[in-house]
Amino acid sequence: MAKQIVKMTLNGQQIEQLVDSRTLLVHFLREQMSLTGAHIGCETSHCGACTVDIDGESVKACTHLAVQCDGSDVKTVEGLAEAGALHAVQEAFYEEHGLQCGFCTPGMLMRSYRFLQENPNPTEDEIRLGLSGNLCRCTGYQNIVKAVQSAAIKLQQKESATA
Amino acid sequence: MIPPSFEYHRPSTVDEAVGLLSSLGSEAKILAGGHSLLPMMKLRFAQPEHLVDINRIPELKGVRVVGDDIVIGAMTSENAVIADPVLNEKVPLLPEAAKLIADPQVRNRGTIGGDIAHGDPANDHPALALACDAVMTIAGPNGKRQVPASEFFLGTYWTALEESDILTEITVKAFPPGAGYSYKKLKRKTGDWATAACAVVIAMSGGAVSHIRITLTNLGPTALRAHEAESILMGQHVSDALIRQAAEQAMEICDPAEDLRGDAEYKTAMAGQMVQRAIHDALSKAS
Ligand SMILES: Cc1cc2nc3c(=O)[nH]c(=O)nc-3n(C[C@H](O)[C@H](O)[C@H](O)COP(=O)(O)OP(=O)(O)OC[C@H]3O[C@@H](n4cnc5c(N)ncnc54)[C@H](O)[C@@H]3O)c2cc1C
Ligand code: FES
Ligand code: FES
Numbered sequence A: 001m002a003k004q005i006v007k008m009t010l011n012g013q014q015i016e017q018l019v020d021s022r023t024l025l026v027h028f029l030r031e032q033m034s035l036t037g038a039h040i041g042c043e044t045s046h047c048g049a050c051t052v053d054i055d056g057e058s059v060k061a062c063t064h065l066a067v068q069c070d071g072s073d074v075k076t077v078e079g080l081a082e083a084g085a086l087h088a089v090q091e092a093f094y095e096e097h098g099l100q101c102g103f104c105t106p107g108m109l110m111r112s113y114r115f116l117q118e119n120p121n122p123t124e125d126e127i128r129l130g131l132s133g134n135l136c137r138c139t140g141y142q143n144i145v146k147a148v149q150s151a152a153i154k155l156q157q158k159e160s161a162t163a
Numbered sequence B: 001m002i003p004p005s006f007e008y009h010r011p012s013t014v015d016e017a018v019g020l021l022s023s024l025g026s027e028a029k030i031l032a033g034g035h036s037l038l039p040m041m042k043l044r045f046a047q048p049e050h051l052v053d054i055n056r057i058p059e060l061k062g063v064r065v066v067g068d069d070i071v072i073g074a075m076t077s078e079n080a081v082i083a084d085p086v087l088n089e090k091v092p093l094l095p096e097a098a099k100l101i102a103d104p105q106v107r108n109r110g111t112i113g114g115d116i117a118h119g120d121p122a123n124d125h126p127a128l129a130l131a132c133d134a135v136m137t138i139a140g141p142n143g144k145r146q147v148p149a150s151e152f153f154l155g156t157y158w159t160a161l162e163e164s165d166i167l168t169e170i171t172v173k174a175f176p177p178g179a180g181y182s183y184k185k186l187k188r189k190t191g192d193w194a195t196a197a198c199a200v201v202i203a204m205s206g207g208a209v210s211h212i213r214i215t216l217t218n219l220g221p222t223a224l225r226a227h228e229a230e231s232i233l234m235g236q237h238v239s240d241a242l243i244r245q246a247a248e249q250a251m252e253i254c255d256p257a258e259d260l261r262g263d264a265e266y267k268t269a270m271a272g273q274m275v276q277r278a279i280h281d282a283l284s285k286a287s
Helices: A025-032 A088-095 A105-118 A124-130 A142-162 B014-027 B037-042 B078-083 B085-090 B093-098 B104-109 B112-117 B125-131 B227-233 B240-252 B264-285
Strands: A003-010 A013-020 A051-054 A057-060 A073-075 B007-009 B028-031 B050-053 B063-066 B069-073 B135-140 B143-148 B153-155 B166-173 B180-186 B196-205 B208-217
Touching: A013 A025, A051 A105, A057 A105, A057 B104, A088 A105, A088 A142, A105 A124, A105 A142, A105 B104, A124 A142, B014 B028, B014 B050, B014 B135, B014 B166, B028 B037, B063 B085, B069 B085, B078 B093, B078 B104, B078 B112, B085 B093, B093 B125, B093 B180, B093 B196, B112 B125, B112 B166, B125 B196, B125 B208, B180 B264, B196 B264, B208 B227, B208 B240, B208 B264, B227 B240, B240 B264
Parallel strands: A003 A073, B007 B050, B028 B050
Antiparallel strands: A003 A013, A051 A057, A051 A073, B063 B069, B069 B166, B135 B143, B135 B166, B180 B196, B196 B208
């Protein structure tokens, strides 16, 4: 009964799927599309582990319905790397030890990816505020902040190289 | 946690949405940002059979200036409120306070209209609406009507909205020239609702207070306006002693629910502190 056809762009690919209207986006991604990058931490929109990008905005996929993404452009951590090369935020988290257990990492990466487009040259305080919707139980955040700072520099260098 | 089953509807105009709500009756609920409703559905506190998603109704989004009025579409997100140039210039309390609501991701989805319509005394926009003398525009089966914020919040999860009504716009006036403003919110962590919070708008004329609003969040069954505390300062040359007296008067009307944030005595004491801090901060911005 309450099923709907949903069309969206998911990590650059056009997809069309039959979705139960009550299905949350995070379950749709993980169970129907086998994209297990977006994690389920709290399911109450607190921890940010499920963060994805919808039409250029960071959204917690545990508090969004898959049917609401009809016509949208959705990006998950699986869509960050391009042509086999890690995205600058991924490289920076790897180099700066921005993770320990890795559970929060997909959400941290997706939020950092969007945050650095909103604010390409942030201060440390702005980084902490910009990532305040993402919790990490391991790192103490220090290396996550360093990773975002390093990613900002990488992205700026890329920008000036192509300009 | 998955919400119970429902039929999903996505109207593209307000008229269509009101039509749907009228024909579906009490089994239908409006889906705005979903950041209060979906959590409640996961917990089965709400089990609507129909959700009417109003996210794709363009007329409900954004901020317009109409004469002296600043008209905020109900579906304007918190982050859009924070970024809006008109609000930052004319009613800066709203963007400043919106930064204290939830976190960046939630603010992309949560809407000013949803925050007000939900009727949760813990939400921040009701007290802000009272502080700004906001007027709510409501579209229902019998057309449009307007309700001032002072008559909108009737109780916990209870507002002037009837079953098939949609809150379409929140209208505010620009602050008086030179007005100061502040929102002081005590919270335990990012993304928390207020333990106690206070909004103040103040304007001065010849050294005396010529306009003042003092409103409170999460300190009673609805947002509260502290009329008597305002009267203590109105027309006066402000002193620390008067500010303390106003804060004590505001504490008199507090009736907070005890929860993990503290008991009634603690929250009321914190209300007194927030009132004092908000008045001092607002005065420092007034000219
Ligand atoms: C982690 C977290 C932290 C939060 N922290 C805060 C906070 O600090 N301060 C705060 O104020 N809020 C906070 N919130 C609540 C959040 O801001 C919600 O977005 C808001 O309460 C509801 O707005 P919404 O647009 O998401 O509405 P929804 O959840 O979609 O709707 C809420 C209710 O209002 C009704 N409704 C919505 N829009 C309309 C309309 N236009 N007309 C008629 N009825 C309507 C719906 O039917 C529903 O019953 C938090 C939420 C989360 C998840
Ligand atoms: S799982 Fe979505 S915010 Fe925690
Ligand atoms: S690395 Fe373990 S939760 Fe962040």
